Amino acid sequence: xxxxxxxxxxxxxxxxxxxxxxxxxISLDVYENEILSIIGPAQSGKTTxxxxxxxxxxxxxxxxxxxxxxVDGENVRDVKSVYQLRRKIGMVFPLxxxxxxxxxxxxxxxxRAAGIRNRKDLDAIVEHCLQQAALWDEVKDRLDxxxxxxxxxxxxxxxIARALSHQPEILCLDEFSIAVDPVTTMRIEDVLKELRSQxxxxxxxxxxxxARRLADRTxxxxxxxxxxxxxxxxxxxxxxxxQMTYDYVSGTFG
Amino acid sequence: MxxxxxxxxxxxxxLGGADTGLQKELATGNESFFTTTPFDRKKRLTEIVAxxxxxxxxLLMVIPLILIVCYLLYKAFxxxxxxxxxxxxxxxxxAGGIWAALLGTMYLVVISLLVSAPIGVLxxxxxxxxxxxxxxxxxxxxxxVNLAGVPSIVHALFGVGAxxxxxxxxxxxLAASLTLAIMTLPVIIAATNEALRAVPMAFREACxxxxxxxxxxxxxxVLPNSISGILTGIILQVSRAAGETAPIMFTGxxxxxxxxxxxxxxxxxxxxxxxxxxxxxxISTQVPGVPEAVPYGTAVVLLGTVLLVNMLAIxxxxxxxxxxxx
Numbered sequence: 001x002x003x004x005x006x007x008x009x010x011x012x013x014x015x016x017x018x019x020x021x022x023x024x025x026i027s028l029d030v031y032e033n034e035i036l037s038i039i040g041p042a043q044s045g046k047t048t049x050x051x052x053x054x055x056x057x058x059x060x061x062x063x064x065x066x067x068x069x070x071v072d073g074e075n076v077r078d079v080k081s082v083y084q085l086r087r088k089i090g091m092v093f094p095l096x097x098x099x100x101x102x103x104x105x106x107x108x109x110x111x112r113a114a115g116i117r118n119r120k121d122l123d124a125i126v127e128h129c130l131q132q133a134a135l136w137d138e139v140k141d142r143l144d145x146x147x148x149x150x151x152x153x154x155x156x157x158x159x160i161a162r163a164l165s166h167q168p169e170i171l172c173l174d175e176f177s178i179a180v181d182p183v184t185t186m187r188i189e190d191v192l193k194e195l196r197s198q199x200x201x202x203x204x205x206x207x208x209x210x211a212r213r214l215a216d217r218t219x220x221x222x223x224x225x226x227x228x229x230x231x232x233x234x235x236x237x238x239x240x241x242x243q244m245t246y247d248y249v250s251g252t253f254g
Numbered sequence: 255m256x257x258x259x260x261x262x263x264x265x266x267x268x269l270g271g272a273d274t275g276l277q278k279e280l281a282t283g284n285e286s287f288f289t290t291t292p293f294d295r296k297k298r299l300t301e302i303v304a305x306x307x308x309x310x311x312x313l314l315m316v317i318p319l320i321l322i323v324c325y326l327l328y329k330a331f332x333x334x335x336x337x338x339x340x341x342x343x344x345x346x347x348x349a350g351g352i353w354a355a356l357l358g359t360m361y362l363v364v365i366s367l368l369v370s371a372p373i374g375v376l377x378x379x380x381x382x383x384x385x386x387x388x389x390x391x392x393x394x395x396x397x398x399v400n401l402a403g404v405p406s407i408v409h410a411l412f413g414v415g416a417x418x419x420x421x422x423x424x425x426x427x428l429a430a431s432l433t434l435a436i437m438t439l440p441v442i443i444a445a446t447n448e449a450l451r452a453v454p455m456a457f458r459e460a461c462x463x464x465x466x467x468x469x470x471x472x473x474x475x476v477l478p479n480s481i482s483g484i485l486t487g488i489i490l491q492v493s494r495a496a497g498e499t500a501p502i503m504f505t506g507x508x509x510x511x512x513x514x515x516x517x518x519x520x521x522x523x524x525x526x527x528x529x530x531x532x533x534x535x536x537i538s539t540q541v542p543g544v545p546e547a548v549p550y551g552t553a554v555v556l557l558g559t560v561l562l563v564n565m566l567a568i569x570x571x572x573x574x575x576x577x578x579x580x
Contacts, residue, residue, distance in 0.1 A: 056462055061387050087465035097460040100479055109474070110464035159460075166464055 007032045007170060007200045008053060012067035015048050015057065022048040025067065026226040028219055030170075035196055037203040037215035039248070044221040046204040050172045053202075054089040055082050071170070087114060090163030090199075094175040096155035098147035099162075103130075103139050106147040106158055110166040125165055132195065133161035134187045153184035160188065164195075171195065172202045177210065189214055208249050212236050220245045326557065330550035338551055342512050347537050348544050352552055354513045357520060358527030359559070361427050362502060363495045365523075366434035371488050373435075374442030381443070382450045383472055395447075401440035407500040409437040414504050426524040430506030437501050438491040445487020449480040482574035489567035493560040499531040507532045509540070530556045 008030040015023040023045040030036050038046050051057040052069050055076050069076050071088065079085045087110070099106050107126045116122060126143070130136040135157040139150070147158055156176060163171060173192075177185040192201060192214060205211050211218050212232060219229035220242075228235065228245045240246050337351055344350035385391045413433025423429040453476050461471040499507075507529045513520035521527050530552060538549045 054463065056459065059459075059462060083465040083467060085465075086463060091463040093456075093459075093463075095456070097456045099457055099460055099475060101475075109461070110466070113461075113464065113466040113470045162460070162464060 005031045007072065008202075009070040009073075010049070010052075010068070013049070013052060013069055014066040015045070015052060016064045017060070018062045022224055023052075024224040026221070026224075028226060028229050030200060030202060032200055033196060033198075034216040035192065035201040035203055035214050037205055037211035037218045038221055039205060039208055039211050039218060040221035040227075042206075043223070045224040046221055047174055049221075050091065050174055050202065050204065052076070053170075053172065054086050054091060055079075056086075056091075058082070087166040088169050090160075090166070090168035090171040092156070092159050092163050092171070092173045092176045094178045096152060096159045096179055098150060098155040098158055100146070100148055102144050103147045103150070103158065104143040107161050107165045110162060114166060129161040129164045130158075132164050132191060133157045134191050135161055153180045156180050157184070157188065160191070168199060170200045170202065172204070174204045175206055177205070177207065185210075208251070212249075220248060222248075323557070326550055326554050330547055330554040332547040333545075333551040334554065339555065340516050342515055343510065343533075347510060347533075347541050348548070352530065352533060352555060353515055354511055354520075355528040355530045355533035355552070356555060356559075357513065357518065358427075358507065358511075359496055359530040359556075361521050361527060362431050362434055362506075362529060363492055365427065365431035366438060366495050367488070367492060369432060370435035370439045370442055370491070374439050375446050375484060375488075378443045378446035378450065379472060379477075382447050383468060383476065398440045398443050398447075402444055405500075406437055406498050409433055410501040410504050412436065413501060418505055424524065425504070425506050425508075425526055427506050427521055427527050428523045430502040430527075430529075433501045433505045434495045434498065437498065438495055441491055441494075442487055445490075446480075446484045449483025449487065450476060452483060453479045482571045485574065486567055486571050489563055489570070492563045496560055496563070497531055497556065499529075499535055502529055503532060509536050530559070 006029050010029070011027045012025050013023050013027070014021070014025045026045075026049075038049065040046055048057070051060070052065060053071065053076065057063050057065060065077075071079075071085065076085060099109060101109065104126055107129050108122045111122060111125050116125070127136060127140075130139065135154060138154060139145075147155065150158060156179060160173075160176070171192075176188065180188070189210070192203070195201065203211065203214060215232055217229065217231050218235040220227045220235070222244065228240055228242045230240065234240055235245060236249055238246070240249075246252075339351060339356060340353050341351035342354050343352065381391060381395065385394075410433060413429060413436065417423050417429035417432050418425055421429075423432075457475050457479075458471050461475055462468075466474075506526055508526045509528075509532075511526060511528050534549055534552045534556060537544045537552065
């Protein structure tokens with residue numbers, strides 16, 4: 001992995017919510033077309049990190065960001081259009097959010113917001129994204145029914161389809177499997193493996209085994225500090241650089 | 255207690271001949287499962303008391319309401335007719351109809367609403383969707399809530415100062431409507447705010463995450479899901495504007511004015527007008543010798559107008575709620 005493959009560069013990132021320090025100066029890089037998983041217990045700053053990257057942190061009252069986060073070599077705080085930045089990044093959050101629209105409109109929402117009006121183009125995008133999210137076969141006959149009426153697992157795949165609908169170069173998943181049954185989780189994981197060739201994936205997960213199965217590299221965050229980041233072969237070996245990492249992934253702690 | 259007997263006899267055969275530990279436990283444990291403890295009895299008693307008290311209060315509220323309506327209708331019966339609606343008062347308001355007042359009220363309500371609804375709704379959207387949470391917006395929100403509770407006579411005094419005198423509108427339909435608009439504005443803002451806040455934050459975040467602007471989010475997700483609540487707030491203010499006397503008394507409503515009967519465009523913006531609420535006050539207290547049925551008839555028409563508007567609100571809300579997607 002060479003330096004010019006860097007998709008995201010984060011250096012000395014410090015985020016505080018009022019008095020509370022969520023990230024205490026972390027630095028890490030994400031390379032193009034890799035799956036980087038971020039593991040760590042609750043309150044370790046994983047979600048905050050994602051919010052900094054697509055700048056939805058701006059929308060959190062009294063959040064303060066120091067340090068830099070670069071996407072494609074450009075500091076996210078200096079981008080010309082924050083909407084363009086967000087379109088470059090697909091986000092999937094723990095609880096599936098089906099927008100109160102039809103299945104079709106759920107997926108077509110982002111392209112429409114980006115100015116695509118042509119029905120044919122929209123049809124193509126909707127079908128492609130639903131297929132990518134392994135949902136097409138289940139819903140192709142009822143695209144007009146409500147997205148919110150789908151089951152939890154289907155809604156999460158709908159959320160993924162929506163995250164892919166603006167053709168992002170980076171896909172961030174934040175504990176996507178919390179509200180999803182194991183079988184659907186496996187299906188989504190297969191989807192991610194296929195997507196790896198097209199997008200860079202950041203996978204925040206509570207499931208250590210999921211990180212092990214999917215990721216190329218894994219970062220271990222604890223209380224807002226980056227304990228260790230390395231390729232999976234090292235992190236999940238008997239001798240990662242840090243004893244805490246070993247304890248966490250082997251289940252002795254946390 | 256017969257219920258207990260039945261349940262036990264229902265369950266026991268199924269569990270009979272229990273072999274496994276779990277089944278044995280169920281078979282022996284079920285006695286305590288279905289017997290009533292003193293706590294259960296107390297719970298049931300509390301439940302009965304609570305329900306009775308609530309029912310009693312509901313009746314206390316409903317019965318006077320029905321009595322009022324029946325009494326009004328009974329007293330008003332001799333005058334109620336289409337002619338009553340569409341003719342002017344005659345013989346010093348001791349006979350004839352209420353056309354001038356009915357049309358005046360409609361003018362006042364419609365014009366005040368045309369002013370207050372757009373301003374109120376748009377301001378509320380700004381306050382809840384765009385403005386940050388800082389001391390200024392908190393003060394504004396506090397002021398809005400407090401203004402909603404100010405007595406209408408205070409709004410009337412403001413209307414006299416601002417519209418009648420300062421803006422030189424004189425005592426006119428326009429000045430009175432604007433005064434009513436000022437009175438209804440805070441409530442519309444508060445109701446809209448409430449409706450917007452009821453839309454889950456997760457929907458907005460999902461939209462922002464895919465690169466939608468705030469306005470795109472508001473237009474496609476937030477408004478469609480809060481419009482029924484917003485409309486309810488607005489329409490309830492219609493009935494309030496129709497019923498208030500104080501704000502219009504000094505700003506544009508008059509005791510008596512004859513207009514051409516049956517012509518919906520009989521008033522101009524800068525005319526003075528009659529109004530139902532004011533007319534009712536006049537004929538019941540200021541004019542001697544009015545036949546009893548006339549004020550009651552006026553009251554019924556006022557009540558009917560408000561009821562009609564509220565029915566409209568309910569139907570509209572039902573329609574919009576059926577389209578709400580979550």
